[in-house]
Amino acid sequence: MIRVVVDREASGNIVGFEVSGHAGYSEYGKDIVCAAVSAIVQTAVIGLTEILGIKIEYRQKAGKATCVIPAGLSGDQNEKINIILETMLCGLKSIEEGYGDYIRVEERRLN
Structure with missing residues (x-):
């Protein structure tokens, strides 16, 4: 199974993610x-x-990807980053809806 963990800071912005595992669908x-x-x-x-x-x-x-967004970016940069990452999250959740036996998407709130 693929496991996706998306990290959010207190403001709600996505600050990183990890994708691990193999789907095993085929x-x-x-x-x-x-x-x-x-x-x-x-x-x-x-x-x-x-x-x-x-x-x-x-x-x-092999089997793992991690991404961390750097701190100290401008508000405009963070807004654009969040648009891209929220779109990614929507796409991954859509896959989870149709293939939930093969992918789990989790969101984690960081302090």
Whole structure:
């Protein structure tokens, strides 16, 4: 199962996320759940880095991807970042609605 954990700061802004595990919906290379999750997450990362020019802390290795948004950004930057990450979250929750046996999306509030 894929597990997605999205971290929010007290203001409600998304400040990071972690995606781990394997869907197990189908065999490697034919798993539509894995492909959909990967496409949504990679598109969000591209939006942050290439479109907004934000230097995020992003690590990806077999079965796990983590992203941390840097502190100290302007309000305008944070607003744009949040739009991209909220869109990513909506897409992942949509996958969870249809394929809940293969993906879990959780939100965690940080202090």
